[in-house]
Amino acid sequence: xxxxxxxxxxxxxxxxxxxxxxxxxxxxxxxxxxxxxxxxxxxxxxxxxxxxxxxxxxxxxxxxxxxxxxxxxxxxxxxxxxxxxxxxxxxxxxxxxxxxxxxxxxxxxxxxxxx
Amino acid sequence: xxxxxxxxxxxxxxxxxxxxxxxxxxxxxxxxxxxxxxxxxxxxxxxxxxxxxxxxxxxxxxxxxxxxxxxxxxxxxxxxxxxxxxxxxxxxxxxxxxxxxxxxxxxxxxxxxx
Numbered sequence: 001x002x003x004x005x006x007x008x009x010x011x012x013x014x015x016x017x018x019x020x021x022x023x024x025x026x027x028x029x030x031x032x033x034x035x036x037x038x039x040x041x042x043x044x045x046x047x048x049x050x051x052x053x054x055x056x057x058x059x060x061x062x063x064x065x066x067x068x069x070x071x072x073x074x075x076x077x078x079x080x081x082x083x084x085x086x087x088x089x090x091x092x093x094x095x096x097x098x099x100x101x102x103x104x105x106x107x108x109x110x111x112x113x114x115x
Numbered sequence: 116x117x118x119x120x121x122x123x124x125x126x127x128x129x130x131x132x133x134x135x136x137x138x139x140x141x142x143x144x145x146x147x148x149x150x151x152x153x154x155x156x157x158x159x160x161x162x163x164x165x166x167x168x169x170x171x172x173x174x175x176x177x178x179x180x181x182x183x184x185x186x187x188x189x190x191x192x193x194x195x196x197x198x199x200x201x202x203x204x205x206x207x208x209x210x211x212x213x214x215x216x217x218x219x220x221x222x223x224x225x226x227x228x229x
Contacts (some may be wrong), residue, residue, distance in 0.1 A: 004157075004183060009155075041203070042222075043203065043222065043223045044220065044222055044223070045205060045207075045223075046222035047217050047218075050217065091158065095207075100158040102148070102163060102173055102174070103148075103158075103207075103218055104157070105150075105157040105158040106157055107155055107156060107157040108157055
């Protein structure tokens, strides 16, 4: 079974600093997608960034970037120039690119941003 | 505006009283799904549907039912709710194509069963 592990239940970062959230996953598949979702206090699930496993280049979206290490099955999220609005729960997720497969989530990392 | 809506947003009920949480999407998505979110457990899939009249179990289907009579709607039914079903529930939809397309999530339904 596929699993996603987020080893940091809570993290904190000073405003304007950089923080990295860790995620590892376990799979025997080679074709899949990885995602980071943000859940602010409003509880809405917001897609932050997506990585296709067959692409070697790390995805970036403005201040958000990933470090995708396929061999190590690692998918960390880097947030640069952290802002107060980045405070949220962050979920790493994985989905096989085949059939009726679910989105498998990690347990989440709660990020606090200190002014 | 493209969106997934859920109703109600908050619900407090008693053990055994049947309830339905509605989910509707306006993006003509074939794939729809229900998740529950519990502290320390992340989100877990309850049921999903690939299209009208096609539904299947996810990881935690016990105690839930779903139906997909129309493409836009995917209600979640709790025939006899129990306290262990107290949770935050999310409906999501996406285009088909396995993992390629983003899942759009509804705003969530906070359910408390006493």
